[in-house]
Amino acid sequence: MRPNLIDHLTAFIAVVESSSFSTAARRLGRAVSTVSYSISRLEEHCGFPLLTRGSGRPELTPEGRAVYREAQAIVDGARRFEARARALGRGEESRLGIAVDVLFPITPLLAALEGFSAEYPHVRLQLFTSSLNRLWNDLRTGSLDFCLAPLRDVPPDVERHPLTTVELVPVAAASHPLAQRQDAFSLSELRRHRQLYYAGAPNVDVERMGRVFGTDVWTGSDLWMIRMLLKAGIGWCFATEEWVGEDLASGAVVRLDCADLRSDARWVFGALWHIDRPPGPVGQRLIELMREATASGRHPHPTRSARIGSTAALRAGRASVTTRQP
Numbered sequence: 001m002r003p004n005l006i007d008h009l010t011a012f013i014a015v016v017e018s019s020s021f022s023t024a025a026r027r028l029g030r031a032v033s034t035v036s037y038s039i040s041r042l043e044e045h046c047g048f049p050l051l052t053r054g055s056g057r058p059e060l061t062p063e064g065r066a067v068y069r070e071a072q073a074i075v076d077g078a079r080r081f082e083a084r085a086r087a088l089g090r091g092e093e094s095r096l097g098i099a100v101d102v103l104f105p106i107t108p109l110l111a112a113l114e115g116f117s118a119e120y121p122h123v124r125l126q127l128f129t130s131s132l133n134r135l136w137n138d139l140r141t142g143s144l145d146f147c148l149a150p151l152r153d154v155p156p157d158v159e160r161h162p163l164t165t166v167e168l169v170p171v172a173a174a175s176h177p178l179a180q181r182q183d184a185f186s187l188s189e190l191r192r193h194r195q196l197y198y199a200g201a202p203n204v205d206v207e208r209m210g211r212v213f214g215t216d217v218w219t220g221s222d223l224w225m226i227r228m229l230l231k232a233g234i235g236w237c238f239a240t241e242e243w244v245g246e247d248l249a250s251g252a253v254v255r256l257d258c259a260d261l262r263s264d265a266r267w268v269f270g271a272l273w274h275i276d277r278p279p280g281p282v283g284q285r286l287i288e289l290m291r292e293a294t295a296s297g298r299h300p301h302p303t304r305s306a307r308i309g310s311t312a313a314l315r316a317g318r319a320s321v322t323t324r325q326p
Contacts, residue, residue, distance in 0.1 A: 004038075004041070005042075005045070005074075006074070006075060006078045007038060008038040008039070008041055008042040008045070009042065009071045009074055009075050010028065010038075010075055011024065011028065011030070011034075011035045011038035011039060011042075012038070012039055012042055012050060012051075012068075012071055013068075013071055013072060013075060014027055014028055014035070015035065015039060015051065015058055016051075016058075016060060016064075016068060019057040019058060019059070020057060020058070021035055021036055021058065039051060046063070046067070048061070048063045049061050049063065049064070050063065050064035050067070051064055093123065093145070093280045093281075093282040093283060094122065094123060094124065095123065095124040095125075095126065096123060096124075096125050096126065096145050096282060096283055096286065097126045097128065097143060097144045097145050098125070098126065098127055098128070098144065098145060098146060098147060098148065098286075099127075099128045099129070099135060099138065099144050099146075099147035099148070099149065100127055100128070100129065100147070100148045100149075101129075101147070101148060101149040101150060101269065102129060102198060102223060103150070103166055103168065103240055103243070103267070103269070104148045104149070104166075104269055105164060105166065105240075105242055105269075105294070106242060107242070107293075108164065108290065108293035108294045108296070109148070109290070109293070111289075111293040111296075112286065112289040112290045112292070112293040113125070113286075115289050115293075116285070116286050116289055119285065120282055120285070123282055128144070135147060135149070136155050136158060139158060139272070139273060139274040139277070140157070140274050140276075140277075142274075142277055145273065145277070145279055145280075145283050146271050146272060146273035146279050146283060146287070147271070147272050147273075148163070148269065148270070148271055148272075148290070149269065149270075149272055150166075150267045150268065150269055151268045151269065151270050151272070152267065152268075154272060157274060157275050157276075158272050158273065158274055158275065159272065159273055159274070159275050159278065160270050160271070160272045161270050161271045161272075161287060161291075162268055162269075162270040163269055163270045163271060163287075163290055163291055163294045164268075164269050164270075164294035165266050165267065165268050165269070166240055166266070166267050166269055167240065167241065167265050167266050167267075168238050168239070168240060168265055168266075168267055169238065169239065169240075169255050169256070169261075169265055170190065170236055170237070170238055170239075170255070170256040170258055170261060171230070171236065171237065171238075171239045171244055171248070171253050171254065171255055171256060172193075172230070172233070172235075172236035172237075172253065172254065172256055173230060173231050173232065173233040173252065173253055173254075174251055174252060174253065174254050175233045176193075176233045176236060177193065178190070178193055178236055178256050179254045179256065181256075181257070183257075184257040184258065184259040185256075185257070185258060185259070186258070186259060186260055187213060187258060187260035187261065189258075190213055190214075190236070190256070190258050190260075190261075191213045191214040192214070193214075193216070193235065193236055194214075194216040194217070194218060194234065194235035194236070195212060195213060195214055195216065195217045195218070195235055195236060195237060196217075196218050196219075196220070196226050196229055196230055196234070196235040196236065196237035197212060197217050197218065197219045197220075197237065198219070198220065198221070198223065198226060199219040199220070199221060211238060216235075218234070218235055227244070227247075230244075230247075230253065231247060231252055231253060236256060239253075271287045271290065
């Protein structure tokens with residue numbers, strides 16, 4: 001690539017977008033003669049005219065139109081290169097690996113990620129879901145920079161920053177026997193019925209999880225499938241308002257009143273990272289955006305069917321708090 005090619009391509013794009021040499025020059029902070037010179041040198045380099053220069057506004061020639069998109073791609077690539085180089089020079093991360101638990105509220109998460117993508121367009125973000133039996137090790141080895149998960153049963157070498165609270169309740173299809181109960185029932189009654197449970201990997205020992213109540217447990221790693229099983233009345237599971245909000249509103253799914261679980265309905269979620277690997281400036285900024293988004297109260301019970309009951313079941317396996325990972 002020739003030394004001034006990016007400058008010439010930038011001038012070319014500006015003229016096309018503004019349909020004016022003078023407007024393009026003002027936009028770029030250059031003299032009109034400089035912009036004209038860039039276009040001439042670029043045409044000389046290509047071997048054909050890129051723009052018409054009649055009495056009217058400059059327009060793309062057929063050849064210019066054919067290479068215009070390529071010119072944009074080259075300039076955009078150069079900008080990304082410069083942004084990443086500047087970030088690395090400041091010690092900023094160029095990649096973030098994050099695990100997000102399936103129960104983490106999607107609305108504030110999306111709001112934070114939208115703001116983050118605008119502030120750090122050069123950062124490559126990787127979002128994962130995973131089983132709890134991998135989460136802590138992934139943080140220790142550096143496979144993950146941090147995770148968004150429940151602040152329960154966290155190892156002593158993992159730091160935490162509270163962000164929001166999620167209410168987790170047992171739910172079942174309206175046709176389920178438990179949903180027909182007119183009064184509150186005990187935990188022993190809940191154990192008599194099949195539980196649906198989210199497990200991020202086939203080797204997760206659900207029997208050791210803290211919120212599995214009984215021996216008849218169906219597990220799945222697909223949230224949509226667990227939701228379908230739930231709505232079909234095949235079992236009950238733990239869920240959040242966000243996860244099954246539409247089904248609760250339609251009456252297809254109802255909340256179950258288990259007296260023994262009322263005091264354990266609210267879970268605190270936050271950002272967690274290994275004590276030896278705290279997030280860098282970019283990671284810290286994303287956590288701050290998450291804090292702002294959760295503080296603003298943007299917790300819908302959205303239309304996100306995909307996050308449905310399996311997540312509840314998942315939480316049913318308390319340690320599965322990290323079920324949202326790679």
